[in-house]
Amino acid sequence: MSHAINFFVSSPSRSPASLTISRPSAFVSTGSLRVPVKKSLRSLVVKASAASDLDESQSSPVLVSENGSGGVLSSVTKEYGRNNAVASSADSSSIEVDTVTEAELKENGFRSTRRTKLICTIGPATCGFEQLEALAVEGMNVARINMCHGTRDWHRMVIERVRRLNEEKGFAVAIMMDTEGSEIHMGDLGGASSAKAEDGEIWNFTVRAFDPPLPERTITVNYDGFAEDVKVGDDLLVDGGMVRFEVIEKIGPDVKCLCTDPGLLLPRANLTFWRDGKLVRERNAMLPTISSKDWLDIDFGIAEGVDFIAVSFVKSAEVIKHLKSYIKARARDGDIAVIAKIESIDSLRNLEEIIQASDGAMVARGDLGAQIPLEQVPSEQQKIVQLCRQLNRPVIVASQLLESMIEYPIPTRAEVADVSEAVRQRGDALMLSGESAMGQFPEKALTVLRTVSLRIERRWREQKRREVIELPSIASSFSDSISEEICNSAAKMANNLEVDALFVYTKNGHMASLLSRCRPDCPIFAFTTATSVRRRLNLQWGLMPFRLNYSDDMESNLNKTFSLLKARGMIKSGDLIIAVSDMLQSIQVMNVP
């Protein structure tokens, strides 16, 4: 049975506008309702239709293929072994389903699927095929590669492995490339994986180049102006203050520093220097956000077809606009989403316009915490998360979520509380950095993110504590406004009617993100025809993206989707769903036949 509200937008007409809602007598016996609408609007006819005209026999045949890749799967993967990714991509009557989503749905039902998305930075601890597979099984939605580290060949290998995993094993892991940016950072520690700086030790920070091994207690710095720009008495913060030094002497290219806060030095760690309690922004502040090396990395990312490019140390909206037009002119199929990393004072100053210009934002707390007082970071995080949601941009909360898990298998209580808070704020995604790139327990760290997310999401649903955040209108045209209103209403109806799932048919993903923005209680099944859109939707809260070829005929699309998902055991007869689409402006409420 289906109840449909269709918004038929007629051609522009100057006639008095009206909103008509009529319901078929089969459901409710009331007549039509006329509501005055603002002058000069076109008319919206809101019509309801009975569901009996949905004929299941019209639906397409179902294709469910077994994973034909053979080979030895780890025991975890066997559970997820059934997939049809390869077989189906060319088949118009099939659907591409993420094996992890499928298993989660079958095991726990709609309600308990995870809404918060998870990103893992890939590094030496996780770049093996089986390690990547273990992360995918554990729920990694996006793999991040940080161009600050590793060679292009290494990054290419990681991308190739992730793509192969997706193809062979039915995952839908997207790839995010993170630029190095024009930051000051240390060199490679002469090949050592880390070095310990102890309280009271004197280290030499130098712009000289050395062939390994480096002299003892020597750190090379990538910024030529470093030795000139620092002054005796400056504080030198490594990795946002994880280790701290005081500049005590300058001798030509060498800067002697006294360790005042001991800690672990990691290769290529970021450096900032502070004078009289303020961040020093000397010549390096004039360096371009996207360096010449970054442009080469971006060309590499475009050639490799990455899904997201995260831009480090964004200062203004201009650089984002510039990069987006650069990508548009060069990217082969579909575009690459540009994520603005909010990690500098300038980015906070121009926050709204930066977020507006980009396709998403990252609260990059590591560097942010080195540029503003630490105690200000939580409130900035909250503000950025909220603003992104209002402006309908996905937002990632990143850095040090589970820092202690680089070394220990169990997180601190404080870390769990931090993760919980990010989930409670309804950020779209959480990101692991060192924990997954070079930590000892990458999979365990991901499990913690997953289980904490699930737990907090469920608790908030059960308590019906939907945090009231005002969602301003963001539409830029009348037809956008209709999409926005439809999504707001559909999400509200979904909560009130306690439906099992929202279905959205969306070619470019816009309607899906508008639904996600409302953070409804039920999961959102997003059907799109493009593989690239599907992978990008992976970053957004509550969306389960599927790839499916569909027509402009909503009824046949619904029938086809129902049969395909039913055949895979992902939905069953009687499930209550609400469907919206960007082809036919409509809201349909129905039980799966």
Ligand SMILES: Nc1ncnc2c1ncn2[C@@H]1O[C@H](COP(=O)(O)OP(=O)(O)O)[C@@H](O)[C@H]1O
């Ligand atoms: N591709 C890589 N190769 C080697 N080490 C890496 C790589 N990516 C990340 N790492 C390690 O993981 C740590 C955390 O990663 P991330 O937070 O992305 O970088 P950073 O600490 O430079 O901001 C890095 O400091 C580095 O030690």
Ligand SMILES: C=C(OP(=O)(O)O)C(=O)O
């Ligand atoms: C995510 C961040 O950026 P990166 O790891 O590239 O320094 C950060 O600074 O928090």
Ligand SMILES: [K+]
């Ligand atoms: K980076």
Ligand SMILES: [Mg+2]
């Ligand atoms: Mg950073």
